[in-house]
Amino acid sequence: MTWRSLNSIMSVILIIGGLCYALNLNHSASQAIYFSSGGVGPTYFPNILTALLIVLCVVTLYNNFRDKSPENTETITTHNLWYIVATFLLVIAFVASWQLLGYFYLNAFILITVLLTIYRMDFGLPNSLIVAAVTSAFTTGFLYVLFGKILTISF
Amino acid sequence: METLGHDLQNLFTITNLLCILLGTLVGMVFGALPGLGTVIAVALLLPVTFTLPPLAGILMLLATYQAGEYGGSISAILLGVPGTPQAAATVIDGHAMAMNDSPGKALSYSLLSSSIGGIFGGMVLIFVSVPLAEFALNFGSPEYFLLGVIGLMAVGLLSGRDKVKSLISVVLGLMAGTVGVDTLTGVNRATFNQPELMDGINLVAFLVGMFAISELFLMISKGLNISYVADYSKLKTGLTFREIKNIIRPTTIGSLIGAGTGILPGIGGGASCWFAYAAVSKSSKNPESFGKGCAEGIAAPESSNNASAGGALVPFLALGIPGSAAIAIIMGAFIMHGIQPGPNVFTAERDLVYGIFYGFILTTVAMYLIGRMLTPVFARVLVVPNSFLVSIVMVLCLIGIYASKSAFFDLWLALGIGVTFYFLKRLQYSVSSVIIAYVLAPIIEENFRRSLTLSNGNYGVFFESIYSIALVLMIVGAISASVYGDYKKRNNRANSTDTDERIDAKN
Known part of the structure; x- marks a missing residue:
């Protein structure tokens, strides 16, 4: 196009x-x-x-x-188009799962892990999965302490 | 003296100081990261202000805004990639100086001149907004409507490359601002039978979707695993007295230009840094040193963009007209707390206004101190690749939206807005115009309707007073200047094409 x-x-x-x-x-x-x-x-x-x-x-x-x-x-070129589509679909799945099932922190952990694993696939699956899981665990933990404990906002 | 003591007592509370600290830290990190920038930082912190007293929340956003302006220069100097559009001019001499083995000196020049510019902007805010607000008390509904139109015209005509698309953006923002129950009649407007839209489109969902989610998609396009490499070994360097003396003149010129352009809606720090750079380079004793790592070339744009932050607050507080996207978001924080900026806010919310005046200077001091201590740390965030930023910031965006109203509807709305604005941004529509029009929509519509109701539908009401005639003339002047500028540009382009064709024909 x-x-x-x-x-x-x-x-x-x-x-x-x-x-x-x-x-x-x-x-x-x-x-x-x-x-x-x-x-x-x-x-x-x-x-x-x-x-x-x-x-x-x-x-x-x-x-x-x-x-x-x-x-x-000129024809439009969109670099990393599939990453954009994958991100969009994963965010839709995340919001739907959060809305229907609850478990915000579990959903957030899965979303960050999957996104980071996909984004860093060039580094190999085991490497990207480990880095993604560790980063996601720290981020989700930080969010839990900040929102769940300090600001007492429940999701 | 007694009132000053009272104002300072209001300002120096633990909550306010912590909020300024948090805002400064977030602003510097987001400003330093190319792609994210000040506006996204302010938009992401907006939901946090719900839980805070008005002054603390607004100071946090102002601190983010100020620190983001300086943060943008960190990546501009170290990488040659401006973190914010306002730091674009700093790249020329800042990056050249960093390449000449003095990155610490370049950052010190940037921090010092940004702080002086910030304080100058704060002084302009204090001394100009009160008389301007007093003058604005003479205005009635027709004048307020015309003022709003001036704000929109300035932004629509000055932002973006395509003026028609900028005007479409303005109309889209105004339309979004009219959704919900009409405050004058209680009638539902364009709610599409969604009860969640009866209060209007949620400001946080609108902002985060428009600025952050769409920007994250654009960041994915730019590359996910780019890791910037810079020399982090010589970042902590101070300036000598002689070096400080050398930047007094460019900093003064930059501050004056920044504050002046900041007051005019639609121009903002992005343009003022170039005006300041051009003015200082033309009047310098050593114009040949510009572009090769000249300290004056860093001081002028940096002081200018921070001074423009203070200048931009003048029409916002005195008239209720936001001059930039970041100020429009800060206006959102006012509205969420039920406060309408404008001349009446000086009497209705005196403590808040004076808290902002002195607090703005305090945010500059915080930016200087934190910048002195932690610039090397902020410089290190540049190594974080986009893959980590996108995934973490995406979750933060969704949390911010949900936390604002606890409604899943807003999450879906923000996603839709994010995708729409991803395309609109790629097609050069002006996002700043959308947000400024969105926050101005209620003021413009209310005053437009009130004026016409009082005059029984007679449009002559907009030409009755001397003030409204002056405002109409300003609007006509702005449109004429813009049309003439376009005509001149088109003529120049046509002439240059003719010349090229003639040269080609000769060859």
Whole structure:
């Protein structure tokens, strides 16, 4: 994918997001008409914002369509893309497990261990696993003392 | 004299001093680490301020902000990689001096000039904000709305390379700020039937997702196992009287430029360090020494970025307009404690305001003392590879978000915001504009609606008083200058392309 395509996709997503925002706003605040004074109800300002967003996104789309510079037509390269995807998925799994099962500190220990092991795989599995487990144990222990004991925040 | 004693008594409590110490340590570490920076440090510490008294929490964030400005120069000097954008100009002479076998001297110049700049910024804060706040008491709703617009225009037009994208960022921030129950009518707005959104988007989730989580994804892209290597053997060196004397002039110029640009919303330390570097290098007796490890080239940008921190607090405290992303987060701490910055805060929260005035100078002193003692230790954190930072900071981000409201919804929201802003940052949208617009949204909307309600929907209300006319003229001036600047830039580019084509044709 080129920067040009990503720019266009983002502009379209923002326009759709803006429309969803306006639809939800005007639907949930349909009674707002009763509260408006001088025509300035709770949807007045947000509707101006939506219109502005759409106009600005259309301008971006137009500029982007006209911009045929090498930088804009260059293919996007993302180094370590799979690490980013893996991190994102692991964080989703962590939050889901924490929300459904609890055991924050155990989940945190596993998350840090797995992330560090994956990130340091170039050093070999045994090495990266040991370093990850030790680092994770120290970090989780520190978090437990700080949040669980000193600040008495329970997760 | 009696009130000064009372203010100092309020300031020198164990809690305040510990918070300043913690903020300074965190700020220096995060500032020194390339990729993390001051804003992420302030955002991560924001949830901690929930549990603290307002003054202690705000001083902690200010100490983080100040120390982060100096911390950025540690990696700039030792590695040639600025830890924060504000330390970019320091790289030129700081790294050159470190390469000339004097890394300790370079760090000492940086620390001393940062501290002097910080104290100068603090003095500007004390002497300028009170008269400015008194003047701002003349303002009504239309003027406050226009002031908010000026803040947004300044940030939108000055930050980021693409002005349309910066303006989109401003609109996105304003939209995010309008989510939740409308305070004037009690009507739900854009909550998508989520009860968690009725109080608005959680500030901590929004900030951490936008600044920290997206930045962690970007750090993964930059490389996970890069380990910086530097010479850590000559870091503890002092300065002689003669050396200190040599940096008085650049430090003074840097401090003046820093404080001045800090007061103007949207410019901040990132630009002021370059202004200061340019001013000092042009007026120096030895301009040829710049770029080769010149002390003046370190003192000017470093004093300037710390002075801009104090300057940026002036419009924030006096008018309620944050000039930078870090100040916008600090404004978040005010809002979380139910305090609205602006001229009325000087009477409603007098102890807090004066605590901030004197506390800001205290944070500079703490930065100097801790920097003197622990710079070699902070320099060592540079060897920590991104793989460790990303995994540990990610967990800290999630804890911070959860601790703020104990809601899992906020964790999912922050993840979504993090991914969205990862793409937006890569596409050059301005994250600073989003956050400043987000915190200004309630002020702008409330005053906009109040003005129009009082005038029965007549927009002429924004041109009635002399103050509002002056503010409108400022807005028109800023837009005209920006459009003219773009036009000039485009013309120059077209001319240079024409010249290149003519040269190519000749060849």
